Amino acid sequence: MSPMILPEELLVEILSWVPVKDLLRFRCVAKWLRALISDPTFVKLHLLHMSSRNAHILLTFYDKHYPGDKYSAPRRYCAPCSVHALLHNPSSTIEGFRPFDINVYRVLGVCNGLVCLLVSYRYSHSDFDEFWVRFWNPATRVISDDSPRVYLHNDRPRRYKRYMFGFGYDEWSDTYQAVVLDNNKPQNLEVRVHCMGHTGWKSTLTTTCPAFPILSQDGASVRGTVNWLALPNSSSDYQWETVTIDDLVIFSYDLKNESYRYLLMPDGLLEVPHSPPELVVLKGCLCLSHRHGGNHFGFWLMKEFGVEKSWTRFLNISYDQLHIHGGFLDHPVILCMSEDDGVVLLENGGHGKFILYNKRDNTIECYGELDKGRFQFLSYDYAQSFVMPY
Structure with missing residues (x-):
């Protein structure tokens, strides 16, 4: 029986769904594979498919205690991180982090x-x-x-x-x-x-x-x-x-x-927060987070960018409900959310506690604390790609 040969179009389509790490190994197999993953059309097709999966974020954090000397400057890191791992086992994911050092x-x-x-x-x-x-x-x-x-x-x-x-x-x-x-x-x-x-x-x-x-x-x-x-x-x-x-x-x-x-600002934002709000991007939407009413955390999404009437209140929850009992400057950071927006992972403003909030049943799960005050987290939308940085 002769080996089955796939049409070129189908083969390209299949490979465009393969993660970058695997394709980088494949390129050593044949010259045409090396040429394929450098082709601009394939790079855009691959990015489109990786973006649709929304499987990763880029997580950055500051380790204020590295290397243990209180006079040392904070060390900064960032690396891609699985949304699934952060949502379901955030503490173990962070503790096992071996990121790229971007200290400078x-x-x-x-x-x-x-x-x-x-x-x-x-x-x-x-x-x-x-x-x-x-x-x-x-x-x-x-x-x-x-x-x-x-x-x-x-x-x-x-x-x-x-x-x-x-x-x-x-x-x-x-x-x-x-x-x-x-x-x-x-x-x-x-x-x-x-x-x-x-x-x-x-x-x-x-x-x-x-x-x-x-x-x-x-x-x-x-x-x-x-x-x-x-x-x-x-x-x-x-x-x-x-x-x-x-x-x-x-x-x-x-x-x-x-x-x-x-x-x-959103129509429903009736008062100026106690401190300036923060702008972030989550799942491709412009978002606004702020503290209000003394001890509440509000989070808004602009569902259709540029359309001010598309501002939607995504979260309005008390710090007590999130089990945050720190000082005035504590401010939760949303790191990621589930595909259906039902489950949200937050970090409580540098105090090393991860909070898993389920919007559907209004339940809270808190995960083991890291060293209090040691880490400060931010996250960004991220998709694997072959886009070259030059």
Whole structure:
């Protein structure tokens, strides 16, 4: 009996569902396999299928006690992590973590399996700070060289941050872009962009409005935009206690059109939280988390990006119900959720306890605590890909 030969189209379809780790082993079998996984069409098809599975997140955390010396700087890590493992056995998953060490970097964001890492250098006797980025694919373990430097003025002391960064993907031009908002000039707000593979940073937008406080340090990337919380009608000496809900907006920068617009807060958010809310992206949706009413945690999802009426309250739960009994600054972080949004895994603001909340039956499970105060967790949407970081 002669061996069965599959049509090429069917073979490509089958291979596009295979995880990156396995395909990397397969490429040693034949030259055509090596060529296939480098083909741009296959890379996009494979990413589409991996994204549809939503099987992983990229988990980052700070180990404040490494290497045990209280005078040492926190060590930062990040690595892909199984959603199933985190939902069902979070403590064991974290304790067995052997991540990639990114101690000299800060994660700006994740798009299509690529991670953007920020490096900074502050000169003690200069009016400028120096920044650059690198792009990293955790699945293939390929990391780019340093990008060109960008120098930002630092001599104007303010209560709010002078420059904010973000990372996004423009599908129209098929470019991955690191973005910086330069908020240092009093007369305008300038946006600079570095496209992966290009030789410099370019100024894409200079607004005619005065600079204003932007509350998010790193922008949240959704559908070709990067988004920050902002107070466009406030001055540098604003007091949070005087901010109204109408003052608080989302500054949304469009990568394709090199333009911006403001998005409003959810209609159901009637009062300004005790501290600035946080913007994150979860399952492809822009999300807003905040503390309110003294001891409640609220979480909103914008189901259809850019449509303000699509804001949906996803969680509104008391800290007592979540078994969080810390101080005022404790703030839960949603790490991941089940495919049907019924089960949510939270971490209680750096206190080392994982909380599994089942929305369907309103039950809570708390998992064994890690060292209290040792870890600070964040997570990002992540899909394995063959996208090359250059």
